[in-house]
Amino acid sequence: MSGPKVVRIVTREEIMAICENLFRQLDQSIATWTSEGQRMEELSDAEIASTLLRRKELGDLLTRDAFADLQKNVPDEMAFLHADLERRRQHSVEKLVQARKRRRQGQINASTLIGTLESRGVVVPAELRALASGEEVIDTDAVLAQGLAMLTPKANGLTSAQQEHAKRLMIEVPEIDAWKAVTIENPRIERIDHQIAELQSLLGAEQTAALNERLRTIETMPFDAHQQLQLDSMIIDLAATLKEMRAQRAVPAEVTPVATEERFAEARRKAILNGLAQLGYEVHEGMETAWANDGQIVAKKPSLPGYGVEIGGQARTGRIQVRTVAVTADRDTRRDKDVETLWCGDFSRLQELLAEQGDNLVIERALGVGTVPLKLSLDTRTAESLESNCRTFP
Structure with a gap:
């Protein structure tokens, strides 16, 4: 591709x-x-x-x-x-x-x-x-x-x-028939036991002592509707506390500061332009600023007159569009495919140069040679180029 x-x-x-x-x-x-x-x-x-x-x-x-x-x-x-x-x-x-x-x-x-x-x-x-x-x-x-x-x-x-x-x-030993005491099972109390136990695992025993005392007080009440209401109220309170504690313990994702993002974007632009310069493309002072301001630039190669490589996209995202473009309408269009093929070799070499410096350049999406006609760069200052500049390749 x-x-x-x-x-x-x-x-x-x-x-x-x-x-x-x-x-x-x-x-x-x-x-x-x-x-x-x-x-x-x-x-x-x-x-x-x-x-x-x-x-x-x-x-x-x-x-x-x-x-x-x-x-x-x-x-x-x-x-x-x-x-x-x-x-x-x-x-x-x-x-x-x-x-x-x-x-x-x-x-x-x-x-x-x-x-x-x-x-x-x-x-x-x-x-x-x-x-x-x-x-x-x-x-x-x-x-x-x-x-x-x-x-x-x-x-x-x-x-x-x-x-x-x-x-x-x-x-059980002889004479103690009463030893077989039966615990009255209460699903509400069992749920509260779990809630208090979870809070104790998060906060420690001292921080849950008041909750234990509250439950003991409720348990001494007569087994009636009022006691069940008190247990329901405690379940709701404990659920809210647990939700808050879990939220506090959630580790927020670190957000990269804007200044750091811009520094990374600048480093990406420099890496690409320096690599192209080593491959013989004309890289001039101010191209990095133009890329940042205009969103795209065209780097020409003296050995391929009439053509260049357009680099576009926001470097802050790390994703960049690269494509061979024509910088003049007066050219032999039969050469377009050959020029795209030559750019293939240059791109592979660019990946190698960046890798030697510890940078990583990977293809996320690509079209084949000749799949779409070469774009005419803005350097021609024609209406056709102005229109094509508003489109990205499919």
Whole structure:
């Protein structure tokens, strides 16, 4: 394809800026992954060390100018860290939900045990009363096992080993039929448990303490329409808070400053014009400015009188149109195809010259030789050229 082309140029300066930007994003991803994972107690030192080693290996790609590998592997690493953190967060949330369920079941079991102990005139331990009231205790199972053991007289024939086994497994022992306390399942409370657990995974236990207290207060209310209304209200409040927290944690895409975009555009124009100059095209002072102002220029080659190469398009986008044009209407049109073919060789050489400098020039779209008639450049100052200038090639 040697006819009109749409090409994209990315200079070495721009490639370096892209890579540096990717590393900034990667370092932020690693910092978030590390801090969040450690706060949730879901991350080991060995895992952190492994991630930092991968970061160093990715950094080595930049020193070797392995830009293509870098631009593929760094986003892959960020995607992995994001997915891994979400997996760890879900695991943390599930653990927190299960802990909340165990604590609620423990509270019900503690209330059952207290009733049995009091009916027998046994002094109820303070830890058991605290558990029954919904307070946080260090080891729920140990507190329940203590109360369970107080209902098991030695005369029953249970050995110390058997009693210890009962403490570990929390199994039913003789004379305690009431131990089979049934938890009343409430889908609203289960949903709130998940919401609070997710917030705790994002913010920490201290920031969710007030929410736990609010839920405990609601749970002490009679099981009626008012309690359900309070639970619904809490679900709505938690959903709004979670939505806000997720939005705050979303990483916004970096926007390239206008000044930087213009610097990149200038570098692209310079790269193209310098390359054409090395290929023998006439490149004069002011052509870069004319390109920026007018949107296109024509570079002529003394060895091909009557013809030139038109470069057009906004360099700020990186996409440029290039095509062979005629600069005079008084020419042998039978040469047009030959000139387009010669430009094919020049274009390939231009790609090589730019590549040697670390720039990348790729064809995004191209037409074949002779597919469309050569455009007559504005240099002829004819009405025909003015009309053709308003059209881009199909």
